Amino acid sequence: MAISSVDKYARQRSLEILRKKFASIAKRILEGKKPVLIMPKRVLSNTIYDMKKKLLLLGPEMKRRSLLDVNEARKFMQTLLMASIIYEALVNDEYPTIRDLYYRGKHTISYRDISGKLHHENTWDEQRESDAVIRDIEVFLGVLREEMLILSKEKGKVVGNLIIKSGDDVIDLSKMGHGAYAIEPTPDLIEFKDIDAEFVLVVEKDAVFQQLHRYGFWKKYKAILITSAGQPDRATRRFVRRLSEELKLPIYILTDADPYGWYIYSVFKIGSITLSYESERLATSNAKFIGVSMTDIFGEEEVAKNINKLASIFGKEIKKIISKHGKKAYLSEKERRNYIIKAKKKDVERAVELVGYDVADKLISNPEIKKYIRQKKLGVSGYPWFRTPEWIKEISIFFSKLAKLEIEAMASKGLKFLADTYIPAKIETGDWID
Amino acid sequence: MGVMSAVAPTERYRAISPAEFFYKYREIAGFSNPARALYQAVREFVENALDATDSHGILPNIKIIIEKADENREFYRVTVEDNGIGLPPHVVPEAFGRVLFSSKYILRQTRGMFGLGAKVAILYGQMTTGRPVEVITSQPNLRRIYYFKLRIDINKNEPIIIERGSWRKNRDWHGTIVSMTLEGDWSRAKQRIKDYILRTAVVTPYANIVFMTPDGEIYYYERVIDKLPRPPKEVKPHPYGVDLELMKRIRDRSSFSTVKEMLMKSFQGIGNITASSLLEIAGINPDLSPKSLSDKQLLELVNAMKNYKRFRAPTSEALSPLGEEVIKAGLKRIYEPEFVEAVTRKPSAYQGHPFIVEVGIAFGGKVPLSSDKYPTLLRYANKIPLLYDEGSDVSTAVVKEDISWDQYLVRLPAPIIVLVHLCSTKVPFKGVGKESIADVKEIRNEIKLAIQEVARRLRVYLSRKLKEEEKKKKVVSLAKYVPEVVRALTIILGDGQGEEAKLLEEKLVEIVSLRTGLPRDEVYKVVKSVEIGV
Known part of the structure; x- marks a missing residue:
């Protein structure tokens, strides 16, 4: 398997940072100092909405995760454990998913308490726990998981008049038949080759995406059609951001008319609280809420x-x-x-x-x-x-x-209505929320 | 065996009453059935043995042997040996062969208040088995050891000497060996007797006690302390406790020339001034001869004394508390507790009777688990264990109602023993069984204060222990992650030599130990116990 130079470079850089950061921890220990990991706090109270940039950003508050703090000791151990697994994967040219990392690190620690009683404890129990540790390592190292070649199951799909290069293959996204191109977990490694489109329409619902696709909406209106299939994952958000930033396409978001739909739009536009450290890379600040309003x-x-x-x-x-x-x-x-x-x-x-x-x-x-x-x-x-x-x-x-109201209701009134009346009218009249 | 040299003080002996009333008395004295009789006989002789030793400054060596004395019948031979002051040979027949002959009709704290018990036991033995009592005794200053075989003539209340003899001492022995046979019931008395001896051992850490049972068991409680409790002194009665009978006796036996002198010399706390005011109140000429006082005048005097408010509190010199050191040593000897503390309260008085309350608390170690209602109680009155009627004892009321154990961090049931010792020239026993103390306000209050005082120290200990345990728990919750952290770090630093790992682990153990204050080996123990499974 030929490994692209992009990957190689990313690996080298991540390994270096990892080694450097943890060598300093080891140094502290050998000097008899308290082992601590200092990293930005990933909590709502340390999430700042930057009015100017219209972005959710990580605030300046730092947390000190110490092995000597009873409440933090377990997380300290988990962070080091996860770092060692990521390190091994990087060294071995692997592309683990976050689920792989969960399984690789999940094992039992058995120990005896002061009275000699035997206890067993899992390094982590649910993937939720190990996922949070991965996010901690991202902020601790200042390296994103994509840069550490960690994959995740992505659900974003795209079709349209767009030719891309992914790995060593050139793919024409207008020739996907009834299917669609699944946005890869490392969208930064995609190269845009050619484009013939005037705007991007992101649909929350996969079902509505498929209907519009079959209807030929993207051909008729020169659109890139994307679905996030619910809450957008990182790859979909990064892909949309690149379309906006690099290809200067206007981005329209179509969601259900309910609080969840509204929040999905805001995640695309300004970022999310859990991943606020990534907003600068993931958020598409000129995305517009086109409906359903x-x-x-x-x-x-x-x-x-x-x-x-x-x-x-x-x-x-x-x-x-x-x-x-x-x-x-x-x-x-x-x-x-x-x-x-x-x-x-x-x-x-x-x-x-x-x-x-x-x-x-x-x-x-x-x-x-x-x-x-x-x-x-x-x-x-x-x-x-x-x-x-x-x-x-x-x-x-x-x-x-x-x-x-769900978007499907608009399609029920008639797919033709949705594709030929509703969406075009909204775009033409500028009837959106920015 | 180091026997302390002791000088035998002059004891006063007196016959005061006929013997036949034993028939009425034996129920009261606890000889109602064979099981009870065996238990009671052991008690009487053990208590006499202790009185003959520790009250006279001798570290006791006591040996108790119970053996089956007949193949067919439930006859048991009880032998109790002590190293006490012994008896002058000429009083032995009277002391063991005439009921109500005793050295104990004086005012000081002794174990057996009446000194009757031993003779009742001998009588009971004689009646049930027909066998005589054997006594071997010698005093420290005597050159011979004396031997008697006696029987009591019940009708005449006289000793019958069956055999007597003496031999030269070839070693410096003194003490008394009493041996008697009675009908008993070992299997039913067994638990009581063992309990009794164990509880006696708790308050006599200065005594070597050997106990041999008919089952062939030997219990040995070895001396752990050379300190004896302060021996009780004889004191004059306090005027608060006076009654007409006592006054009559004093009058009849007095050789004083004036009433005033009689008052001043017969009672504690009465000096020149007090005597004059009392006689003035009673309307009696201070210069009268005591013998000339009529009963009516005596009554006036008694009333004057009862109503007089300015007496000094009764002296506690007659009391012999165990002392904090003895209580602690005793509890330690039996229960090896992790915590033990004791307190001897200052003397106090109720109705003119001086008393002292002592309390010891033992926690943890081999202390058995208490009930979930209140701590296990060991009750003593004048150094005698009280085994029965616990429910009606004043101490029980205190530990149940007056003390909230939660407040002292004791979560019942707990391995806790509370020892309560009341010593007094008059213990207010409840009922004839003499197994429980009545709820007297002053006594109850003293017991409460004493328990609170010791329990406060227990709380200090327990809270320190809790903190220590918390700390240990905390250390475990940190130390258990050390191996995983070391493993992860060595993977990333990647030298793979194991040297780095060892060094990191050592340093982490040191850091954890330094930051938590727990010794390194304790932290290491946890770290070493960790296994990382896959």
Whole structure:
């Protein structure tokens, strides 16, 4: 197997950093100093929303993980164990997946306590634990797992008029038949050869992606069609980012009209809390939320009903947003009745987490829900990137209607409607949230 | 065996009452059935043996032998040997052959208050087996050892000497050996007797005790301390405890020329001034001859004394507490506890009777697990173990109701023993069994304070121990990861020689030991126990 020079270089660099960092730990130990790993804190409180860059970034807080701290000792051991496994994989020219690493490191430590009783303990029990350790090593070393040639199961797919080189093969993404190209775990090793497209459409739902693919949407509208199949993984996000950054294509994100859909959009655009250290590489800051928006379902008149509540939050500024479109709903009254789904309490809670309790409390009129939210979410501050007039307007309809909608509903109205009316109209009129 | 030289003090002996009342008395004295009789006989002789030694400054060597004395019948021969002050040969027949002849009718703390028990035992033995009692004795200053074989003439309450003899001492022996045969029930008395001797051994760490059973077992409790408890002194009665009978006796036997002199010399705490005021209150001329006082005048005097508020507290010189050192040594000898502490309270008094409370607590080691209600109790009154009626004893009430053990970090059931010793010239026993102490307010309070004092020290110990255990647990939770950390580091540093690994491990052990304060070998022990499975 020929190993590409890109891989070789990445390996060498990762090995060097690994060796250097852990040699200093060993040195500390030999000097009789406390063995500690100093790394940025990967927690919500140390995640900063950079208003200017519109990115979620890792804050400046550092944590000291010490072997001598009872609460950290296990994690210390896990971190070193994981580092040694990664090290061995790098040396042996392997491409382990995160699941491989989980299995390679999972074993039993048996020991006797002071009274001589035998105990058994697993190095880690679930993959969740070892995955978190991998993320710790990424921030500790300042090296991403892709750079350490660690793979993961990726679910992103892409089709369109795009020719790429992956490894030693040139692949034409317009010749995938009914299938699609599975975005590889190391998208940085992809080379863009040729492109004939005007925009990128990212669809949350795999099923809708397949429908649009078969319908020939990407051919007709010169689009690159991508699905993240739910929460986007790192490779999909990096791939989208490269399309935006290197090929200067506009990115449109189409998700369900519910708090989960909104959050997926924000992960593409500004990053996620768990992977905030990667936002600079993964986030696509000019990605636009094209739908399905609440005004697409209910029209602007629904916003007008909430105008006083919104004004109490934003003052005069709110008027600009409303007068801009004055648009009608894409769905008729009858269609709405058929397609919309009643929001569950869990959905409402998630929406409160996005905009914050103070805003949500002003927008919810249903007294029962209001009371429930008060019990559950009082004091929740919300994410700053959702506390904008545009998003609050969107979410105000959700709170007043307590309804959500899946993209499939738009396809049910007719695939033709979705592909030829809804999406093109939204793009043409600039009816999106940025 | 080092026998201490001891001077035999002059004891006073007196016959005070006829013998026949034994028939009424034997139930009270605990000779109601063969099992009880055997147990009681052992007790009486052991207690006499201890009184003959430790009260006179002699480190006791006591040997108790119980053997089957008849092939067909349940006859047992009980022999108790001590190295005490012995008896003058001329009093031996009276001392063992006449009921109510005793050296104990004086006011000081002794084990057997009445000195009756031994004679009741002898009578019981004689009645059930017809066999005589044998006594061998010698005093330290005597050159001969005396031997008696006696029987009691019940009707006349007189000793009958069957055999007597003496021989020259060829070694410096003194003490008494009493041997008697009685109908008993070893299998039913066994547990009681063993318990009794064990509990006696707990408070006599200064004694060598050998106990041989009819089953051929030998129990040996070896002396662990050379310190004896302070011997009790004879004291005059305190006026608080006076009654008309006592006053009459003092009057009838007194050779004082005036009433005032009689008061001053017969009681503790009465000086010139107090005597004058008492007689004034009673309306008695201080210069009268005591013999001339009428019973009515005596009653006036008794009342005056009872109502007088300014007496000094009764002296505790008559009391012989065990002392903290003895209690601790005793508990250690039997239970080898990880914690033992004791306290002897200052003397106190109830109704004019002085008393001292002592408490010892043993925790851990071979201390058996207590019940989940309260700690195991060892109760003593005047150094005698109280084995029965625990439920109605004042100490039981204290440990159950007055002390919250949680507060002292004791989680019941626990390996904890609480020893309570009450010494007094008058122990307020409950009922005739003399196995439990009545709930007297002053005594209860003293017991409570004493237990609290020792329990506080236990709490200090336990909290330190808990912290130590926490620390050890903490060390285990760190040290168990050392081998994995070393392994991982050597893989990354990759010299593969094993030298580096050894050095890293040593250093990590040192760091963990330094940071936690636990010795290196303890940390190493954990590290060495680790196995990394795959």
